[in-house]
Amino acid sequence: MFSYRHAFHAGNHADVLKHTVLLATLDYLKQKDVALTLIDTHAGNGIYRLDGDFAQTSNESASGIQQLIATATNAQEALDPTVARYLDMVRQFNDELSSRTKRLVYPGSPALLQHSMRSQDQLHLFELQPADMRALQGNMEQGPYANHTHVWHEESFKGSLRFLPPPSRRGLVLCDPSYELKTDYQQVSQWLSEALRKFATGTYLIWYPVIPRPEAHELPRKLKAIARQAGRGWLHTTLAIKSGGKPGVQLPGEKVERTGMVASGMVVINPPYILREQLQKALPELVRALGQDHLAAHTLESAEAP
Ligand SMILES: C[S@@+](CC[C@H](N)C(=O)[O-])C[C@H]1O[C@@H](n2cnc3c(N)ncnc32)[C@H](O)[C@@H]1O
Numbered sequence: 541m542f543s544y545r546h547a548f549h550a551g552n553h554a555d556v557l558k559h560t561v562l563l564a565t566l567d568y569l570k571q572k573d574v575a576l577t578l579i580d581t582h583a584g585n586g587i588y589r590l591d592g593d594f595a596q597t598s599n600e601s602a603s604g605i606q607q608l609i610a611t612a613t614n615a616q617e618a619l620d621p622t623v624a625r626y627l628d629m630v631r632q633f634n635d636e637l638s639s640r641t642k643r644l645v646y647p648g649s650p651a652l653l654q655h656s657m658r659s660q661d662q663l664h665l666f667e668l669q670p671a672d673m674r675a676l677q678g679n680m681e682q683g684p685y686a687n688h689t690h691v692w693h694e695e696s697f698k699g700s701l702r703f704l705p706p707p708s709r710r711g712l713v714l715c716d717p718s719y720e721l722k723t724d725y726q727q728v729s730q731w732l733s734e735a736l737r738k739f740a741t742g743t744y745l746i747w748y749p750v751i752p753r754p755e756a757h758e759l760p761r762k763l764k765a766i767a768r769q770a771g772r773g774w775l776h777t778t779l780a781i782k783s784g785g786k787p788g789v790q791l792p793g794e795k796v797e798r799t800g801m802v803a804s805g806m807v808v809i810n811p812p813y814i815l816r817e818q819l820q821k822a823l824p825e826l827v828r829a830l831g832q833d834h835l836a837a838h839t840l841e842s843a844e845a846p
Contacts, residue, residue, distance in 0.1 A: 544718035545672065546584035547594035551601030551646040553830050554804040556608055557779040558747045559652055560626040560822060561806050561815075562714060565743060566656050567625065568812035569712055575660040577706030578653050579713040581696035581731075583665040585672050586650035586679035587633070591643045600800075603781060603830065605630060605646060609637055611829035622822035629655065649714055650676060654683045663689045664703055666696030697731045705739035716747045725755035729762045736770040736809070743810045750778055750803035763807040768846060775842040777819055778805035779826055783835035805839075816842050 549555070569576055588594075590601050612619055612627055619627070629652055631637040633645040647655065650665045657663055665680065667673040673693045680689045692699055700713065713735065717724045728746060735744060748759045760776050767774040780803035808815065823838035830836065 544720040545594060545669070546648065546718070547588055547592065547672075548598045549600050550584075550588035550595055550648060551590055551605035551644070553600075553604045553779065553781045554747070554749070554801065555646075555648075556604045556626070556826060556830065557777070557804055558716065558745075558806060559629075559647075559649065560622060560826070561777065561808065561819070562649060562745060563626050563629060563652060563656065564622050564815060564818050564822075565745060565808065565812055566653070566712055568814060569710065569743060570656070570658065572710070573660070574710050575662070575706075575708040576657070577703060577708070577711040578657060578661060578663045579700050579703055579711065580649050580653060580663075580665045580716070581700045581713065582716045582718065583650045583667040583672075583676055583691075584648050585675040586648050586654075586665075586683075588646045588648060589643070590646050595646075601644070601646065603832065606644065608826070608829045609644075620822045620825045622818045623825050649716060650680060651683060653714075654680060654685060654689055657685050657688065659685065659688070661685070661688060662706075664692060664700070665690065666692045666694060666699055668693070668695060697727045701731070701734055701738060704735055704742065706742075709739075709741065711739065711742045712745070713742055714745045714747075719749055719756070722755060725759050728759065729766060732763060732766050732809070733770075736766065736772065740770055740772065741810060743808065743812070746807045746809075748805050748807070749801050750780065750805055751801055752784070760805055760807050763809070764843070767807075767809045768843070771845055772810050773843055773845040775808040775811040775815055775819075775840075776805065777823065777841075778803055778839045779823065779830075780835065780837050781827075781830045782832035811842065816840065
């Protein structure tokens with residue numbers, strides 16, 4: 541059984557990047573009235589209390605959403621619209637949103653999708669961890685469009701493929717594994733190849749950790765190659781909030797400083813054409829807000845369909 545619980549990490553810098561890109565992409569797709577099928581292959585709980593035991597243990601949101609709120613509250617200038625849109629969604633789950641807010645509720649990707657969908661859309665959420673699945677079910681039953689929201693307690697690399705292609709041939713799929721298993725990296729690549737074979741025009745958002753592990757390093761390159769082979773365009777972005785570790789030579793007996801994950805990335809296949817321009821403006825703002833040292837940075841690259 542998995543030991544990963546997203547409640548320990550909710551609202552961290554990776555969620556800020558992932559959810560900002562997710563909302564910007566979905567907003568664009570909603571410009572057409574045609575029904576959308578929305579799929580979250582790795583859903584988690586859906587909603588998190590950042591003052592709860594899990595979140596307090598790691599306090600990762602302090603360098604993510606809480607830091608962004610503090611910066612936004614004190615900002616003299618208007619916020620970038622893509623960042624503001626994300627913060628507005630977080631605000632919808634809280635009575636007030638300020639740097640003094642102690643009891644922050646954080647919407648995970650299922651809640652963001654459910655609160656952004658329309659009456660014509662369908663939402664499919666996959667979660668394997670039993671306790672998280674039950675929490676997800678409870679949270680989604682209380683949200684809007686509960687009748688259009690389907691929670692599946694099953695393995696999603698296989699399960700999600702049965703919804704492709706969607707009846708309207710319009711869909712967004714978020715693939716956000718915990719990468720707890722080394723095999724997840726390989727599975728993501730295989731899943732994307734198969735998903736594109738079944739539904740080449742779908743918009744796919746894949747999150748991955750930027751960590752010193754060969755599989756993680758290789759993954760974006762593989763995903764871009766799969767998109768290229770399928771004749772699809774892609775966008776790739778990363779956000780790092782600080783340097784990955786103490787530079788220099790480690791002295792004998794010196795304790796290695798563990799920094800945790802300090803950067804993550806998103807690969808978007810068939811991205812909206814305006815996403816690059818939106819992120820070009822939003823990412824420097826996220827770096828300014830969340831950056832902790834001079835190595836805080838973003839990257840952004842994209843390619844149109846060949
Ligand atoms: C990173 S968390 C998801 C966070 C969520 N997408 C969000 O942004 O709020 C990954 C979740 O996937 C679940 N999981 C892991 N492997 C899975 C699989 N093969 N199928 C379905 N769920 C899985 C884990 O239990 C965990 O809750």
